Amino acid sequence: DGGITQSPKYLFRKEGQNVTLSCEQNLNHDAMYWYRQDPGQGLRLIYYSQIVNDFQKGDIAEGYSVSREKKESFPLTVTSAQKNPTAFYLCASSFRDGSYEQYFGPGTRLTVT
Amino acid sequence: GESVGLHLPTLSVQEGDNSIINCAYSNSASDYFIWYKQESGKGPQFIIDIRSNMDKRQGQRVTVLLNKTVKHLSLQIAATQPGDSAVYFCAEDPSNFGNEKLTFGTGTRLTIIP
Numbered sequence: 001d002g003g004i005t006q007s008p009k010y011l012f013r014k015e016g017q018n019v020t021l022s023c024e025q026n027l028n029h030d031a032m033y034w035y036r037q038d039p040g041q042g043l044r045l046i047y048y049s050q051i052v053n054d055f056q057k058g059d060i061a062e063g064y065s066v067s068r069e070k071k072e073s074f075p076l077t078v079t080s081a082q083k084n085p086t087a088f089y090l091c092a093s094s095f096r097d098g099s100y101e102q103y104f105g106p107g108t109r110l111t112v113t
Numbered sequence: 114g115e116s117v118g119l120h121l122p123t124l125s126v127q128e129g130d131n132s133i134i135n136c137a138y139s140n141s142a143s144d145y146f147i148w149y150k151q152e153s154g155k156g157p158q159f160i161i162d163i164r165s166n167m168d169k170r171q172g173q174r175v176t177v178l179l180n181k182t183v184k185h186l187s188l189q190i191a192a193t194q195p196g197d198s199a200v201y202f203c204a205e206d207p208s209n210f211g212n213e214k215l216t217f218g219t220g221t222r223l224t225i226i227p
Binding site: 045 | 217
């Protein structure tokens, strides 16, 4: 089945540790995105990548890092510099043909204590 | 700054009735709008989209209306069902640069009353 997957679904970390969230898609999409969602709020863009080996900061990139070494994969690292890392993280992907529709993964809920 | 916003954060509708979820946008240059449905603990799912050269678009039980004069977008859901209970987000492409970035609204929580 084609789709976008994120793992794990739940992640727990101690404060001061870096953690990497996985995102994989087999939809042959060129563009991939990472969003953060806090309770009762909308989605805020962290990073996005339109092509392999290239990515741009979104609205809230501080304390996060990404890589795009393969078309299918766009991992997000939440570093210890992120002051409020506990959130629901969503990965998405899309074509670059002007259709704009983004396909979302199931999300990873990160809790840092 | 420019943003996408919603008039009501919550909406309760009797099962079987029609529901209307509203969204205001401020960027008159936006040429693409999309509605997503998000169930609790899951990723958003595409519902319907519309381009600025259209006023109305219909899907299965859903209709999106775009009023460019007042920069208003609405999602109508006909004959609501319990499975329609979710948070609904509107999103727009504010840059019009074709870079596929979307700006999302805060969301409206729709509750269907049995």
